[in-house]
Amino acid sequence: MIQIxxxxxxxxxxxxxxxxxxxxxxxxxxxxxxxxxxxxxxHLLLDKKFxxxxxxxxxxxxxxxxxxxxxxxxRVSIKNQRSRFGSCSSLGNLNFNWQIILFPQEVFRHxxxxxxxxxxxxxxxxxxxxxxxxxxxxALKHNRWxxxxxxxHFLVNKNLPFLRGVPRRGVGFLHFQNNRTMIRTKxxxxxxxxxxxxx
Ligand SMILES: [Zn+2]
Numbered sequence: 001m002i003q004i005x006x007x008x009x010x011x012x013x014x015x016x017x018x019x020x021x022x023x024x025x026x027x028x029x030x031x032x033x034x035x036x037x038x039x040x041x042x043h044l045l046l047d048k049k050f051x052x053x054x055x056x057x058x059x060x061x062x063x064x065x066x067x068x069x070x071x072x073x074x075r076v077s078i079k080n081q082r083s084r085f086g087s088c089s090s091l092g093n094l095n096f097n098w099q100i101i102l103f104p105q106e107v108f109r110h111x112x113x114x115x116x117x118x119x120x121x122x123x124x125x126x127x128x129x130x131x132x133x134x135x136x137x138x139a140l141k142h143n144r145w146x147x148x149x150x151x152x153h154f155l156v157n158k159n160l161p162f163l164r165g166v167p168r169r170g171v172g173f174l175h176f177q178n179n180r181t182m183i184r185t186k187x188x189x190x191x192x193x194x195x196x197x198x199x
Contacts, residue, residue, distance in 0.1 A: 002030070002155070005057065006105040013037050021049040043155040047098075051078045054098035061112055062094070069135060071116045083151055085111045088118035099154045103146075110142035 002009050009028045016033035021042075023030055032042050055078050062076060074092040081087075081097040088094055100111045113135045121128045132139045 002102065003104075004028075004101050005103075005108055011042070013042070019045065021045050023049070023053050025053070047156040050101070051098045054078060054096075054101045057101050058096055058112065061109060062116070065109070065112060065116060065135075069116070071119060073116065073119060085146065085150060086115040088115045088122075090122075092119055097154075099156065102153045102155065103150070106138065107142050107145055110136050110139060111146070113139075 002011060007028055009023075009030050011030050011032065013032045013034070015035065015037070017035050018033045019035070020033045021030065022033070030046075032045065034041060034045065036042075055076070058078075059076055062071075062073065065071060066073070072092070073088075073094050076094045076096070078098045079087070079095040081095070084097060085100050086094065086096040094115050096111070096115070100108050103111070114132060117128060117132045117135065121131055129139065136142065
């Protein structure tokens with residue numbers, strides 16, 4: 001069972017060589033069709049499959065918040081951020097860690113509001129927090145939660161061994177070869193099997 005925006009999702013594992021993950025966001029079920037049932041294997045697959053799903057949830061919420069507060073942002077994307085929750089560029093592009101969808105709904109919303117507030121105020125001075133509190137009256141509580149609990153809620157965290165020694169920007173693709181999940185790093189053009197990575 002995992003929680004996505006405060007909703008319980010049942011995780012169902014079927015033994016199959018297809019290495020696919022299907023998210024049923026109506027019945028709130030996640031089907032893993034994989035040969036391995038190791039949690040790390042499943043969650044690594046999820047790391048790839050959840051990005052488009054997370055982007056959809058993030059864009060929906062951003063639209064709602066913009067209707068409420070009149071934000072104007074540029075592009076929204078999911079980045080390979082392991083410990084950060086989001087960022088806002090000087091061009092008004094918003095980037096998010098897909099794993100913020102694993103936070104409670106109100107904290108997820110807070111992360112979006114934090115980056116949206118950066119559209120107006122780039123720093124983290126008093127002015128920034130005063131503005132953020134106007135959008136989210138529980139901003140300080142949510143900020144404390146993020147510092148204490150945030151990365152603990154990540155399924156794929158920065159301490160996973162596959163990130164050591166692999167350029168951060170290079171962790172981009174998952175490939176499936178001979179029924180084994182392979183990670184190809186963009187920079188190194190190197191294949192490592194999951195078995196090697198999690199040993
Ligand atoms: Zn910030």
